[in-house]
Amino acid sequence: MKPYAKIIIVLTFLFGVFSVFKAPGDPDFGWHYKYGEYIAQHGRILRENVYSYTFTNYQWANSYWISQVAIYLTHHYLGHLIAGLLFAGILSASVIFYVKAVSKNSQPIIVLTTLSALLLFVEFSGSGVTGRPMYFSTLFLMFLVAVLFGDFGKKLLVLPLLFLLWANTHADFVLGLFILSLYVVENGGxxxxxxxxxxxxxxxxxxxxxxxxxxxxxxxxxxxxxxxxxxxAKRTSNLFLVIIGITSLAVTLINPYGFGLWQTLLKESHPYQFSYISEWVPASTDNVYYFIVYCATLGLTVSAFIGARHKLPTWYILALGFFCIASVRAQYFFRIAVILGIPAFILFWSNPLADLKNALSPSLTKKFKVSFLVFLASSALIISTIFLTDASQCVKPNYWIEKQAYPKEALDFALANNIEGNVFNYYGWGGYMIWQYPQIKTFVDGRMASWREGNTSVFEDYIKIVNTPKKNLKILGDYGIGWIVYPTDSEFVKFLKTPNSGWEEVFTSDASTLFIRNRSIITP
Structure with a gap:
């Protein structure tokens, strides 16, 4: 490998680490950490709901258990900074290998493969892949696509092992099976x-x-x-492919819950949650940075897909087309669409860029190489400022709490003053409370958006109370709620501050406000 190529790879790797590194601020990080802690300390998977006072008898088939153990062990023994660097480094290296693997049938242009890697890094940064079980699913998906784009043969034997691990790590294994099934249908005759x-x-x-x-x-x-x-048909190879597909499906039953995992996934696919969870709704201008990244990246993916469609296999066209369309409805699928779109992106641009490269004179080629090197180094330097902010949060707990706007002061106040009754908490703080304040049982948290018992859903009640408090505040009485902690700048808090709401403000900060029942008013 030439020195120039080595420098490009190193800078690409650094850009990846700086961009995908995240402090443990994801709303779901806390409960994933605590589940991993429970498994490590008790030697069994936690199925009971011990962290909230709602749905206490709910039995959950948790498909994340391996990733939760990995999250707990790394963050507990290595610390948040080293664990974050480890995850970011593995993901960055995996992206570089993935781009190389799916571009081997195109003209190898380092500029194109580098830009493809940067595209993935920017998307992964925007969707907050690192520090979540989705991180492992992202690695598995890239591996699956790389294998399917490889030579037909013994490499496919690894797929059942992949899906065995995937089914015990993240629920996205179902989407992986969908992609594999398209491949088997086309190539299996x-x-x-x-x-x-x-x-x-x-x-x-x-x-x-x-x-x-x-x-x-x-x-x-x-x-x-x-x-x-x-x-x-080629009977031997076709039969081999079909066996690989069936085996990959069958091994997903090898999990602590057996077929119960599939039953849980089917039961928890209720459409209600897809209208209120941020990653399951369409991208919006509320987050301008992510919306721009979403539109630009999706545009590049779709244009490359259309331009290279005659050179692409049918299974790939169907898979990429499906996830591009799905990403318009739910931004969760955008990550999958971008990963799948990289082979089309490289295939579409490889010939034009190769022609441009051949048309340039040696002096212009040298200038272009230097310019691209400067661009990449500058990009890595700029993105490192974001990395330093996240890294500081890992070693400065108070700074981390401030940046993430967690309700530490309000919860400390509640404990110090022995406030009675159950708490009604902000959905996005449930994971933090499970992690840092397990003695305070939550009303709702990130586990529970899809949990249902008959026609009852705590998440639905939460949405009703927050969106239309004037009409539905009485629901709080059904749960024995004695106090509320919620973001200070929310419309819900503004309503609670109105006269005759039945709630009295006893603590407030920039991040959170705490209310207790106003006993002088007849409350619902």
Whole structure:
């Protein structure tokens, strides 16, 4: 490898580490950490709900358990800074290898592969991949796509092992199975056989109608059973692929809950949560930075997809098309669309950039290389300022609490004054409370958006109370709630401050406000 290429790779790696590194500020980090802690300390998976006073009898098939153990062990024994650097480094190296793996059938242009890696880093930074179980799912997805774009053969044998680990790490394994199924249908001869089956059945049916022979129509069913054998295919390789696909599906049942994991995933796919959880709604201008990244990246992905569609396999076109469309409805799928879009992006731009490279004179080529090197170094330097902010949060707890706007002061006040009753908490603080204040049982947290018992959903009640408090504040009485802690600048807090709301403010800060029931007023 030439020195210039080595420098580019090092700068790309540093850019990746600086951009994807995150302090433990994700709303769900806390409860993932505590679940991993419980498994490590008790030697068993926690199925009971011991962290909230709602849905106390709910039995949860937790698909994140391996990733939760990894999160706990690294952050507990290495500290947040070293753990964050470890995760960021592994992800950055994986992105570089992924881009290299899916570009081997295109002209190797280091500028193009580097830009592809930067595209992934920017998306992963915006979606906050690091420090969540989704981090592991992202690694597995890149590995899956890299294998499917590789040479057909023994490499596919690793896929059942991949899905065995994936099913015990993150629920996205279902999306991985969807992508694999498209690949198997096309390359396993199933698509060709199905087409032959339909054509044969159609011909026989038309013939039977024209001749008016009812017996011929009845024989179509028997013909369909034998039609597959009449379609030519590479039997050995096709059978191998089908076996790989079936085995990959079957091994997902090897988990602590067996088929119960699939039952939980089906049960918890209720549409209500997809209207209120930020990652399950369309991208909006509320976060201008992410919205710009989303629009620009999706535009590049779709344009490359359209431009290179004639060179792409059918399974890939269907998978990428599906996730591009899905990402418009829910930004959660955007990460998957970008990962899948990288092969199309490289394939589409490789020839034009190769032609441009050949057209440049040696002196212009040298200037371009230097300019690109300066651009990459400058980008890494700029993004390092964000990294330093996140790194400071890892070693300065008070600074971390301030930046994340967590309600530490309000919760300390509640404990110091022995405030009675259950708490009604902000949804985004549930994970922090489970992690830092496990003695205070939450009303709702990130685990519970999809939890339902019959027609009852705590998350639905939470949304009703917060969005229409004048109408639904009475629901608080059903849960025995004695105090409320919520972001100070929220509309809900403004309502609670109005006369006759039935709640009295006893503590406030820039981050949070705490209310108790106003006993002088008849409250709902």
């Amino acid at each position: 199933l698509a060709v056989r199905l087409k032959g089956l339909l054509n044969l059945a159609q011909k026989k049916w038309i013939r039977s109608l024209r001749r008016g022979e009812a017996e011929r129509a009845e024989s179509v069913g028997r013909s369909q059973k034998n039609a597959l054998a009449s379609v030519p």
